[in-house]
Amino acid sequence: METDSSLLSSELDQQRQDELYQQLLIKTMGKMPSDGNSSKFIRPHPGMCVKTFSLRDKQKVFVNICQSPEVPPPPELSHEKLVELLDSDDPTGYKVPMSLGEAHTEMDNSSNRCTVYDVVINGAFFQKCEKDALFQQFIMAVCLEGLENKYRLELSRDIKILKNRKFMGSLTEQNIRTKSKPVIQEIDSKDTQLQPSQAKTPQYCLLVEPPFGDPEYLVAEIQLPGVSSACSLVLDLGEDRLLLNARPSRFHLDIYFPFFVDQENSSAQYSTKTQVLTVTMPVMSS
Template sequence: MASVADTSLLSAELQEEEEEKEFQRLLLQATQKIQSFMPSPAESKPIRPLPGFCLKTRTSSGEKVFVNVCRSPHIPSPPDLTNEELACLIESENASTFRIPMSLGEPHAEVDKSGNACTVYDVSISTTFYNKMENNDFLKEFFITIAMEGLSEKYKMDVNNQEWRILKNRKFMGSIAEQTIRTKSKPFIQEMDSSQVKEEGRNLLQPSASQSSATVPQFTIVAEPSISHPDHLVAKISLPKMCFFVLPP
């Protein structure tokens, strides 16, 4: 007959096995969720960006941060706008519709010229856009602002977007890592409100005779994050004339 000690030991072993199985299940679930957000091999390819110029900035805590601005012919260019057209677009309500395709590389540790450790990010853009921006200070400053915002949002780092400088005698800091870019673009997503939809889709929203009393609700569709490729959409819909009932469980 099994003793009390043997029974307790067996119970502990069974509990340990169940906990191990649950851990493996959660690990597999987390891995599958991460993979679902990653592009498939058919939708992506590795590239080796070429150096362009290097930015130096600092975090709020004073840590040095360098950004290698790189170029690649495999990255598409944004719409070709003049400075005047871009300035008008920035001042308008449709500023979020202008996007600069760019690849934000993972941070990597390097050593600066003083022998101190620093963090470096590689940002790659179209070679065509880089060539246009090279001698256009307005366009360059606009791009740097967007790139800094993208890095801050993606990697949750607190950098001063207004205090940066381009290094004169260095095109890049450390090394430039290989990057993976999408070969199949995501659907173009932009923030828009119901007034824009009614203006741009006037024919689609024209009510028929049986729908003359219908009211188009006020709504806003927001892409999150607003920088780079959005992960999801958030729809905010105002339905003041609707009644909602909560059913008991």
Template sequence: MSKSLNDDLFQKILSNKKSFQDESQEPNENDLNEVIKNLDPEQLNMLAQLYSNKEQQSNTQNDQKNFKTFLPEPGICFKTKNLNNSQKVFLNICQSSEINSPKDITEQELLKLIEQNDPENAAFQFRVPMSLGEAHTELDNAGVGCVAYDICINPDFLDKIQKIPTFMGFLMSIVIDGLQDKYSIKLDRNCKLLKNKKFMGQIKEQFIRVKSKPLISEMEKNENKKSQELEKPKSQMPKYKIFREPHDGDKVEFLVAEIELPNILSANSIQLDIGEDRILLNTRSQLYHLDIYLPYNLKQEECGSQFDKKSKVLTITMPVQN
């Protein structure tokens, strides 16, 4: 005789498997198999459907916990076009205090970064936090269809780019790169700032991540260890280079980082964590420390690294999300 849906043991099967780990005594595997064996095809299908729905609900709840919505405020608006179809494109540079401000550097420091590297590599050194919204269709003043993208930055940085043209040009360069990589489009870099327009279309909500996987777990320290830690000299930032592959073209398949660690003897001394858009490196001897953000989102589970004992160079390969 088939078990009914009200059977206690059957209900346990429908629950997430992780719940078993929280109980002092797990259900006997033979009992579970016996229940499943006695189910008719209709009940088996119901079991599969209920478990699938529970998994989807759990994933949705986790996603909601990791992200929050916010409504940006108008800022400034640029006009450009999609080079693939000549369609008019508006770039709404909006603002919200929910977006972090980049580190405060001078115009001279930014120019030095650009001169030492090309503008794309300079973005690795000076990362601008931003949120790139989805495309939304609008009508321009002539009633012709166009596309608008909302790019949200910190209000203080918005004020800075309006006062210093160098920062304005740098921002628009990385905005266009980001939109092209994220949405596989080709935009004209000759953008025009619209003086009398702060926003094209209607402001839409955006999402930001509020909880992420910790890059390195904190180690418990007693007060004596904390005091000793303060007395140790600061770690130095190692020299590094980051390349994109392929080198040319709009689409980036993966990034390669080469980090020089001349005083490290083996890979066992290296503590490396790859975040969604971040590299965090420390060494057990505390000789080196590197914490950099990347202008791309990475496939964390596919990243890999290798340390060459002869050259003392750590190579990290990081596939990029497209």
């Protein structure tokens, strides 16, 4: 898979510097090849039901962790590697493909209304999590974090696995990706001098527009103090990942998104005045 190193075009001339923040600077953005029509509707199989609550309103929340062979499996991970991963500084480097369903209202055993989310993971990986307590704790944490990121929730980590039921309410069909997402590869040739270990991680924030309801855009605002020109930036954008390098080894950023984004219609702007790179990405509907 090839990446395009000419991702950010030259800056506008000095007379147009004040307009730079509003102008589109990316003429050719590095994009991962599309898989085409790589999704389908599936009905998830029961797995296990986790009970927790929302930290904001203290209301009960149930998470149906479901399984399906149609969901792509994550990369191979042994028990020993998982221990190393959890002990590392960046345990988020291991991505678990999953489908996060919309909230639906059900009735609990006390005939009270409760909120339920369905999360679907690969069936074989679910079986592995069932047999290993550490993997089970790991997948529950990943599912909760995924729901929090996608739906802007705050869920308690004081959880309980329901022993006598594998799901709460009913399981509905979900539209899932049937192929693994493309992976951003290393930049070679003239960009090999950009060593992440020699570069700093810039400050950044991810914003969702609109802030409430279904997300339409994901906006990344990245602070790059000392970067005087957009020509020194190399940006690669994947469906759920952003990779940025600033020559010469000044900054390196590699982050994952809580949503799939539309690479073809994404854009970027760099302001030499504020030294902030803004990447605007349409969110793909689930």
